[in-house]
Amino acid sequence: MKYSVKEAAEKLGMSQHTVRYYTDQGLVPSLQRDQHNNRQFSQNALDWLTACHYLRQTGMSVKAVKHYVDLCLQGHQTIQERYQLITAQQAIAQQQLITAQKRLAFLNAKEKIYHEEMQGEQNDPMNPNTWQQNDDTKHKC
Amino acid sequence: MKYSVKEAAEKLGMSQHTVRYYTDQGLVPSLQRDQHNNRQFSQNALDWLTACHYLRQTGMSVKAVKHYVDLCLQGHQTIQERYQLITAQQAIAQQQLITAQKRLAFLNAKEKIYHEEMQGEQNDPMNPNTWQQNDDTKHKC
DNA sequence: GATTGCCTTCGAGTCACTCGAATCCATTAT
DNA sequence: ATAATGGATTCGAGTGACTCGAAGGCAATC
Numbered sequence: 290m291k292y293s294v295k296e297a298a299e300k301l302g303m304s305q306h307t308v309r310y311y312t313d314q315g316l317v318p319s320l321q322r323d324q325h326n327n328r329q330f331s332q333n334a335l336d337w338l339t340a341c342h343y344l345r346q347t348g349m350s351v352k353a354v355k356h357y358v359d360l361c362l363q364g365h366q367t368i369q370e371r372y373q374l375i376t377a378q379q380a381i382a383q384q385q386l387i388t389a390q391k392r393l394a395f396l397n398a399k400e401k402i403y404h405e406e407m408q409g410e411q412n413d414p415m416n417p418n419t420w421q422q423n424d425d426t427k428h429k430c
Numbered sequence: 431m432k433y434s435v436k437e438a439a440e441k442l443g444m445s446q447h448t449v450r451y452y453t454d455q456g457l458v459p460s461l462q463r464d465q466h467n468n469r470q471f472s473q474n475a476l477d478w479l480t481a482c483h484y485l486r487q488t489g490m491s492v493k494a495v496k497h498y499v500d501l502c503l504q505g506h507q508t509i510q511e512r513y514q515l516i517t518a519q520q521a522i523a524q525q526q527l528i529t530a531q532k533r534l535a536f537l538n539a540k541e542k543i544y545h546e547e548m549q550g551e552q553n554d555p556m557n558p559n560t561w562q563q564n565d566d567t568k569h570k571c
Numbered sequence: 572g573a574t575t576g577c578c579t580t581c582g583a584g585t586c587a588c589t590c591g592a593a594t595c596c597a598t599t600a601t
Numbered sequence: 602a603t604a605a606t607g608g609a610t611t612c613g614a615g616t617g618a619c620t621c622g623a624a625g626g627c628a629a630t631c
Contacts, residue, residue: 293608293609294608294609294610295608295609304588304589305609306588306589306590307587307588307589309610309611310587310588310589313611318569319569325595325596325597325609325610326595326609326610327596327608327609327610328609328610333569333570336570336571337569337571339536340536340540340571343532343533343536343537345587346529346533347533347537350586350587351586351587352586358571361569361570361571362569365547368544368547368548369548371544372541372544372545372548375537375540375541375544376541378537379534379537379538379540379541382530382533382534382537383534385530385533385534386527386530386531386533386534388487389523389526389527389530390527391484392484392487392488392523392526392527393520393523393524393526393527395480395481395484396484396488396516396519396520396523397520399481399516399520400513400516400517400520403509403512403513403516404513406506406509407509407510407513428459428460428474428478428502428503429474429477429502430477430478430481430499430502434577434578435577435578435579436577436578445619445620446578447619447620447621448618448619448620450579450580451618451619451620454580466578466579466626466627466628467578467579467626468577468578468579468627469578469579486618491617491618492617492618493617
């Protein structure tokens, strides 16, 4: 089964522009074209694109991802370097997971506070406590 | 307790340049300066910076974050808009958590495969199977 | 009194998109 | 047959958010 740029973009949740950009940068070695020069993504091509997408998300530059792809194409002899690269990104991904959890926790907490502020109208704008303070705690975020 | 740009940057895990950039854009309303015009972050200022950092991470532009900060400064009357904004970013943060998990799972799997490939040397480069294929599965990522 | 280290502003550069224009091709509607 | 529609292409300019580095100020230390 083959996929167009549009389909590939939808499947991976990225823009068509970005999909074209990645292929133009050589990140999808197995990419084929049809008789009209349209990009045709096989499952293997989608796999490459997915891997590149994940690696980009760990903060690797497009150039660095390209280097990784090139290492893959060189075969078994580059397994050491690829392994080190992957474990480095793995560590980053672990950190990212933790910060994603913290980020969500922050927003959950904020949502709760706002929700309460909207329900009970404890924060009366006419209450002097809400406008007579003059230090920097006047503006809580 | 007050913190310098360097300390704030270290505490929040962002670059000093970015910290200065955010303050210059007005994202930290309670920011003070000392007698030498150096930025001085109170705990409250750090809280603002943290909130902005999180919101940026959910994909909001600096301009959109600035708008949120302005809404906060306008007080209780903007609670509705802020609530909607926060819940929207909350939904995004949930998605981000899921993709962070998938990303890590991908890298864990890859690490495992590479690890195995390095341990047992099943992939003998002299084995014709590793170089005689000619379809696009020749290059697995 | 020079070096060190941290701070400042400012302006240029970079990366990864992001957008839009111009064009091509195939299918469908008039 | 011709026109419109929808998706594809390439190319080049524009954008957002850093990122870097220069030039300089101030304070403490060697």
